Structures are given as C-alpha cells and as structure tokens.
Amino acid sequence: MANRTVIPFGPQHPVLPEPIHLDLVIEDEHVVEAIPSFGFIHRGLEKLVEKKDFTEFTFIAERICGICSYIHGMGYCQAVETVMGLEIPERAKWLRTMWSELSRIHSHMMWLGLLADAFGFENLFMACWRLREGILDVIEETSGGRVIFGAAKVGGCRRDVPDDLLARIPAQLNAVEDELRAITNVFRDDFSVRQRLCGVGLLSRNDAYDLGAVGPMLRASGVAQDSRLDGYAAYDKIAVEPIVEESGDCWGRTMVRIREIYQSFDILRHVLPNVPPGPVDMKITGAPKGEFFARLEQPRGEVIYYVKGNGTKFLDRFRVRTPTFANIPPLLKMLQGCQLADVPVIVLTIDPCISCAER
Amino acid sequence: MSAWTRILAAILFVLLSPILAGLLAGLDRIISARMQSRIGPPLLQPIYDLLKLFQKERIAVNRSGHFFLLGYLLFTILAGIEFFIGGDLLIVIFALALASVFFVLGAFAAGSPYSHIGAERELIQIMASEPMLIMCAMGFYVATGSFQVTTIHAQPTPLIATLPGIFLGMIYILTIKLRKSPFDLSTSHHAHQEIVKGITTEFAGPYLAIIELAHGYETILLLGFLYLFFAPWPLLALAALIAVYFLEILADNTHARLYWQWVLRTSWAFTAIVGAGNLILLHYLQRGGTP
Amino acid sequence: MKQKPLTMTRVALGSLLRKPATVPYPAARKPVYLATRGHIAIEEDKCNLCLICDRRCPTGAIAVDRTGKTWAIDRLRCIQCNHCVDVCPRKCLAMENDYTTPMQMKRSDVVPVPFTPPQPKPKPAAAPAPTSDSPLQAKEERPGERNHEPPDQSSAD
Numbered sequence: 001m002a003n004r005t006v007i008p009f010g011p012q013h014p015v016l017p018e019p020i021h022l023d024l025v026i027e028d029e030h031v032v033e034a035i036p037s038f039g040f041i042h043r044g045l046e047k048l049v050e051k052k053d054f055t056e057f058t059f060i061a062e063r064i065c066g067i068c069s070y071i072h073g074m075g076y077c078q079a080v081e082t083v084m085g086l087e088i089p090e091r092a093k094w095l096r097t098m099w100s101e102l103s104r105i106h107s108h109m110m111w112l113g114l115l116a117d118a119f120g121f122e123n124l125f126m127a128c129w130r131l132r133e134g135i136l137d138v139i140e141e142t143s144g145g146r147v148i149f150g151a152a153k154v155g156g157c158r159r160d161v162p163d164d165l166l167a168r169i170p171a172q173l174n175a176v177e178d179e180l181r182a183i184t185n186v187f188r189d190d191f192s193v194r195q196r197l198c199g200v201g202l203l204s205r206n207d208a209y210d211l212g213a214v215g216p217m218l219r220a221s222g223v224a225q226d227s228r229l230d231g232y233a234a235y236d237k238i239a240v241e242p243i244v245e246e247s248g249d250c251w252g253r254t255m256v257r258i259r260e261i262y263q264s265f266d267i268l269r270h271v272l273p274n275v276p277p278g279p280v281d282m283k284i285t286g287a288p289k290g291e292f293f294a295r296l297e298q299p300r301g302e303v304i305y306y307v308k309g310n311g312t313k314f315l316d317r318f319r320v321r322t323p324t325f326a327n328i329p330p331l332l333k334m335l336q337g338c339q340l341a342d343v344p345v346i347v348l349t350i351d352p353c354i355s356c357a358e359r
Numbered sequence: 360m361s362a363w364t365r366i367l368a369a370i371l372f373v374l375l376s377p378i379l380a381g382l383l384a385g386l387d388r389i390i391s392a393r394m395q396s397r398i399g400p401p402l403l404q405p406i407y408d409l410l411k412l413f414q415k416e417r418i419a420v421n422r423s424g425h426f427f428l429l430g431y432l433l434f435t436i437l438a439g440i441e442f443f444i445g446g447d448l449l450i451v452i453f454a455l456a457l458a459s460v461f462f463v464l465g466a467f468a469a470g471s472p473y474s475h476i477g478a479e480r481e482l483i484q485i486m487a488s489e490p491m492l493i494m495c496a497m498g499f500y501v502a503t504g505s506f507q508v509t510t511i512h513a514q515p516t517p518l519i520a521t522l523p524g525i526f527l528g529m530i531y532i533l534t535i536k537l538r539k540s541p542f543d544l545s546t547s548h549h550a551h552q553e554i555v556k557g558i559t560t561e562f563a564g565p566y567l568a569i570i571e572l573a574h575g576y577e578t579i580l581l582l583g584f585l586y587l588f589f590a591p592w593p594l595l596a597l598a599a600l601i602a603v604y605f606l607e608i609l610a611d612n613t614h615a616r617l618y619w620q621w622v623l624r625t626s627w628a629f630t631a632i633v634g635a636g637n638l639i640l641l642h643y644l645q646r647g648g649t650p
Numbered sequence: 651m652k653q654k655p656l657t658m659t660r661v662a663l664g665s666l667l668r669k670p671a672t673v674p675y676p677a678a679r680k681p682v683y684l685a686t687r688g689h690i691a692i693e694e695d696k697c698n699l700c701l702i703c704d705r706r707c708p709t710g711a712i713a714v715d716r717t718g719k720t721w722a723i724d725r726l727r728c729i730q731c732n733h734c735v736d737v738c739p740r741k742c743l744a745m746e747n748d749y750t751t752p753m754q755m756k757r758s759d760v761v762p763v764p765f766t767p768p769q770p771k772p773k774p775a776a777a778p779a780p781t782s783d784s785p786l787q788a789k790e791e792r793p794g795e796r797n798h799e800p801p802d803q804s805s806a807d
Binding site: 005008029116120123126127130190195196339 | 391394395396397472473475476540541543611612613614615616617618619621
C-alpha cells in the first residue's frame with residue numbers, strides 16, 4: 001500500500017510566501033521526510049559591507065528583510081555603536097524601543113493573517129491584515145515608511161517624532177487593540193481553527209532546546225528566553241516578561257504570538273508617555289575598529305549581528321544569524337509524520353523569512 | 360408535460376444556467392468581499408472570467424484529460440436536462456455521479472502530484488456526498504411514491520414538512536458540492552491551498568472554463584433539488600434558496616479548511632442521523648397513518 | 651478551554667454591515683501623512699550640480715550631468731531613503747509625501763538645471779576646471795559603487 005510520492009513544495013507555492021523548497025516524501029498524505037533546499041534569493045548583502053561606507057550600510061541592513069526591517073537596521077547600528085564606544089542619546093533609545101515594538105506588532109499581525117491563509121480561512125486572513133493597516137498607519141506617520149522605516153542611523157535616529165504625535169498614538173493603538181480582541185478570540189476559541197492547530201507540529205521542550213529554536217518557537221515549547229531581557233535600547237528600564245506556553249504545538253506558538261502582540265501594546269503604552277526630551281542624534285567621528293556581537297529580539301526570534309571594523313570607513317565583516325535560519329532544523333523535525341494538509345501550517349508557525357535567512 | 364414544453368425546458372436550462380450561475384457567483388463574491396471588509400469585484404466578473412478563459416491559448420498537458428472534461432460537462436448537462444424536463448431522479452443522480460467520475464479521471468490523466476492528490480480528495484468528497492443524494496431520492500420516493508420529478512413537483516403539500524432531515528442533509532452536502540470552506544479539499548475558490556488548485560491544477564484556459572461551466576450547471580441543478588422541497592410555494596422556495604446560499608457563503612467565510620477524514624466522518628454521520636433518521640421516522644408515520 | 655463554534659460569524663456579519671475598509675484604487679486613494687516618503691523632488695533653481703547626491707545615493711538612482719546641466723532620477727531604483735535630502739548642501743532636494751504615478755516603461759526623470767558656474771578666476775597654472783571632468787572622477791573614485799545591482803526590494807520580506 002505504502003506508495004511514496006515526492007511532492008515539490010515551493011519555492012513558488014501559493015500558501016508559502018517564501019522562496020524555500022521542500023521535497024516532501026508523502027505516504028498516503030503523511031509526510032515521511034522533508035528535504036529542504038535553499039539559496040534561491042541569495043543577494044550578497046553581507047559582502048556589500050566592504051564597498052559601502054559604514055553609515056550608509058544602514059540602508060542595506062534595513063533591507064535585509066521587509067517585515068523586520070527596523071530591527072535589522074537598529075541591530076546593525078547598535079553593533080557599530082558599541083564597537084565605536086558611542087552612548088546614544090536617551091530619547092533615541094526610547095524611540096528605537098517604540099519602533100521595534102511597533103514592528104513586532106505589525107509582524108505578528110501579518111503572521112496571524114498568513115497562518116489563517118495557510119489553513120484556508122480567507123476571512124480571518126483579511127481581518128488580520130485589515131487591522132494591521134492601523135499599525136502601519138502609525139508607523140507611516142512616525143517614520144515615513146510603511147514597512148521600511150528608514151529611521152535607524154549610527155548614532156541615534158534619523159528623524160524625531162513630535163511630542164504631540166507621540167501623545168496621539170496611544171489612542172490609535174487602543175482602537176486597533178479593541179478590534180483585534182475579536183479576531184484573536186477566533187484563533188483562541190473557534191472550533192475549526194483549533195482543529196487545525198491543536199496538537200499539530202509538536203516540538204518538545206528538549207527538542208526545541210537541542211535543535212536551537214529561537215523566539216516564539218522556543219517559548220511555545222516552554223523555554224523562557226527573550227533577548228529583550230538583555231536590556232538593549234530602553235529595555236533595561238522596562239519590565240519585559242517572556243511569554244511562555246507549554247503545549248509546544250502550532251496552537252501554542254499562535255498563542256505566544258498573540259500574547260506578545262498585547263504585551264507590545266502594553267510596552268508601548270508605557271514607552272510613549274515616557275520618551276524623554278532631548279536630541280535624537282549625535283555626531284559621529286572616526287571609524288569603527290574592533291568587533292562585536294549584538295543580540296536582539298526580532299519578532300521571529302533572536303537575531304545576532306557580528307560587526308568587525310578595521311579603522312576605515314569600510315567594515316571588514318558583517319554577519320547576520322537570522323532567527324529563521326535557527327528555526328529550520330526544528331521545522332524539519334516537526335514535518336516528519338505530519339499530514340500534507342498541515343505542512344503549510346507547520347512551515348508558517350516558524351514564521352519563515354527565507355529572504356532574511358539567505359540575505 | 361407535453362413534448363414541446365420538455366424541449367423548451369431543456370433548452371432554457373442549457374442556455375440560462377450559465378448566466379444564472381454566473382450572476383450567483385458574482386453575488387457570492389461581492390457578499391464574501393463585504394464579509395471580509397472589501398469592496399469586491401463587479402457583479403458580472405465571473406462571466407467576464409469565463410469569457411476570458413475561453414479566449415486563452417489551448418495548452419494541453421494530456422489530451423485524454425480534456426476528453427474526460429468534455430464528459431464531465433456533457434453528463435452534468437444531461438443530468439440537468441433530465442431533471443428540468445421532469446425525468447427520473449435516479450437517472451439524474453447517476454448521471455451526476457458519472458460526471459464527477461469523469462472529472463476525477465481527467466485530473467488523474469495529468470502527471471502532476473498535486474492533480475493526483477486533488478483527484479483522490481475529490482473521490483473522497485464524492486464518497487462523502489453521494490449517500491445523501493441517494494437518500495434524498497429515496498426520501499422523495501417514500502413521501503410521494505415516485506422517482507419522477509414531475510410527480511414530486513406536483514405534490515400539493517410541500518415536502519419540507521415531511522422531509523426536514525433530508526433537507527438539512529442536502530444543505531450539508533451542498534457545501535461540499537459548492538466547494539466551500541470547511542469542505543474545499545480537492546480544489547478551492549481561494550488560490551491559497553496546500554495542493555495549489557488540486558484537481559484543477561493542470562487545466563488552463565478553455566479547459567478550465569469547461570470546468571467552471573460544468574460547475575455552474577451543477578450548482579443550478581443542486582439548487583433545483585432544494586427547490587423541490589418547497590415546490591407548491593415558489594416564493595417561499597426562492598426565499599429558502601436565497602437563505603441557504605447565504606448560509607453557504609457565511610460558512611465559507613467563517614471556517615478553516617478541515618481534514619478529509621473529518622469531512623468524511625461528519626458527512627456520513629450527519630447523513631446517517633438526519634437522512635436515515637428522517638426516512639425511518641417517515642416510514643413509521645406513514646404506516647401508522649394508513650393501517 | 652472551551653471551543654466556541656460561532657466566534658467568526660459575529661466578525662463576518664459585523665463586517666457585512668459596515669462600510670468596506672478598502673478603496674477602489676486608482677479612483678480613490680488612501681490619505682498620506684506629512685512624514686510619508688513618497689518621491690524626491692528638486693528645486694532646480696537652487697541646485698549647483700555639486701554631485702553629492704549622485705555620489706551618496708545608495709542605489710545609484712540619481713545621475714547628475716554637469717556638462718549637459720541636468721539632474722536625473724531613476725524612480726524605479728530610488729528606495730526613498732531620504733539620504734540625498736540629508737546630504738544636499740544647498741537644500742534643494744525634498745521628499746514629497748505623495749507617490750509618483752506608476753510608469754509604463756523604465757526611464758529616468760530628467761530635470762534641466764539652469765545653474766551657471768561662476769567663471770573661474772583667471773589662474774594660469776590651475777588644473778583643468780572641475781566642471782569638465784569631475785563626473786568621471788567621481789566614478790573612478792569608488793569603482794564598486796556604481797556597478798553592482800541595487801538590493802532587490804521586492805523580494806526582501
């Protein structure tokens with residue numbers, strides 16, 4: 001009976017918005033094995049660091065990814081600033097915190113929509129993306145861009161946000177949050193959604209730890225790890241409690257992200273009234289010499305930036321370890337033994353950003 | 360019914376169904392869009408789509424696949440004609456089943472794994488829906504003593520009074536037949552599905568248009584089945600059909616796609632409970648009524 | 651936790667009764683904000699063809715021609731990073747908050763610049779005037795800069 005079929009999944013596939021290719025070995029709609037292949041969109045961004053002025057490289061760092069763009073730019077700047085021994089102004093730190101939380105909310109809301117799309121719930125997908133527009137509007141009003149903020153800069157922020165605008169944002173966020181409750185309740189309570197998520201793609205606590213999962217993947221398996229606890233930007237002045245679920249299945253990962261959205265709303269409500277006055281930018285002189293690893297918490301998990309400067313305007317080496325890259329081994333583990341109908345759901349719960357991973 | 364009215368009914372069915380189904384699909388799209396807070400396409404968009412598909416290039420993956428598609432279209436139309444000229448309900452159901460089998464064969468004729476999985480899932484959907492259709496014919500027979508659509512249509516009291524369970528079962532399988540969530544397994548009106556477009560993956564242009572056309576005829580025919588439950592009261596029938604179609608759209612917009620095991624299990628369970636339950640009850644009631 | 655079957659129905663019916671959230675683009679458009687980065691505009695009267703925007707543009711979208719006295723921008727290459735506006739010494743570049751209309755083919759927007767350089771003071775032994783060959787120099791200065799393809803925005807998400 002056991003008739004094995006190989007189904008090519010990606011790099012272009014309607015439910016997979018990312019260019020990864022999986023060869024799914026199928027036995028009666030059950031996946032026996034998933035063999036990945038990568039490298040469809042390698043763009044050589046890390047190499048570019050040798051040809052770009054280190055301040056101008058921020059633009060490229062921001063374009064490693066479209067969704068977690070801001071934290072990429074900010075992480076790069078943070079690494080360079082540490083190498084150069086710069087202490088950026090306090091207001092810049094708070095604004096960076098604000099923008100990274102905004103980007104976390106919009107990334108998670110987009111992900112919720114994509115997940116709904118993966119299990120064939122078109123209306124829920126549209127609802128998530130409609131509400132995400134409210135967050136994008138805030139981002140556009142504060143930074144000028146909808147997903148590529150263009151607000152990070154070595155030495156601070158490229159633009160200041162007027163105080164009256166900062167005072168106006170909480171009301172806008174509250175409006176989005178109120179509407180979002182109805183949508184996240186669907187993810188939590190709806191019968192058909194739970195049929196598709198509960199118990200699917202189980203990843204035990206030990207597997208998650210051993211295979212090096214990061215971010216919501218790790219936290220959904222019961223490991224309390226969050227790089228924001230390291231206290232970069234203004235996170236040292238904000239109490240961030242890592243959000244942990246014990247179930248380790250797709251539903252747990254969804255719940256972690258949903259609760260993180262509300263946590264980010266809470267953080268923003270704390271950050272916005274407390275942004276201190278002062279400059280957002282400082283003059284930078286000289287060039288970086290030395291090396292540094294910066295660790296930040298992307299919406300998708302922990303990201304690591306390595307920067308090595310040689311005292312000239314052009315850096316020696318820049319390296320990014322993106323969360324998606326770390327989450328691929330657990331993904332392959334989860335795919336073994338699942339149903340074909342669950343493949344898109346499981347692939348999406350790692351929140352894949354292959355463009356990020358391949359740079 | 361005289362021979363001439365039969366011929367007229369057949370011609371009207373063949374000519375009007377695509378237009379009617381197109382308008383219905385257009386309304387469906389607009390209401391779905393509004394449920395998703397979108398403006399949605401123009402009302403005539405499905406008809407534009409169909410005309411555009413017929414103008415496209417004919418690309419054949421496998422010619423025999425297209426031959427089977429013609430069988431699908433032909434037998435769906437035959438089933439519809441048999442129904443609307445007041446023929447035998449059993450022939451309608453068998454012609455419809457044969458049409459579905461041709462569709463599945465067409466998908467199997469192509470080599471694509473997506474197409475094959477879609478075809479397998481379509482077979483499961485046929486398995487899930489067919490018992491209820493046969494149960495429906497049996498219900499009509501028990502209630503009216505005939506399989507002839509004309510006799511069933513001429514009943515003085517609406518059949519919904521005696522066959523409410525069968526009606527509910529028919530609504531349930533209509534969701535499968537219309538390919539709405541949570542039952543859009545083999546293919547879907549949404550582009551985003553894990554097996555791409557499943558059973559229709561390998562068909563493009565005019566051949567895809569044939570599928571859409573046959574699907575339109577099938578929709579009208581199934582709504583005709585539902586109409587029979589309210590035959591003496593046409594206005595009520597129309598209201599009921601609109602309500603049922605609205606419920607289908609609502610179900611489509613409020614459910615995730617589920618697994619084929621779940622679909623098979625629930626539709627059989629539902630068929631057994633409401634369909635068979637209704638039949639047994641009716642049988643005892645009739646025996647009690649006429650000793 | 652209990653499963654509830656009709657949570658989405660309320661949302662769907664609510665949306666059905668409300669006004670759609672989308673707008674029929676291009677007949678109607680979404681409002682833009684003051685800060686929105688739409689497109690780069692130039693006040694050509696102020697420009698002195700100093701070439702700084704040309705050299706500093708991360709994607710090489712701006713091309714300034716000193717001899718032909720034009721300032722040109724390839725809108726498809728421009729990534730709206732605002733860098734040229736930041737570095738312009740004459741403050742003649744600005745980021746407007748509305749988007750340009752989509753174009754049918756790839757082309758640059760060329761703006762003639764009416765700038766006349768002040769006549770160089772007669773210095774007999776001076777090097778050739780910078781007006782004539784500095785664009786070439788600019789290119790030779792950093793060879794890698796202009797040749798590589800700009801990072802592909804569309805696939806980066």
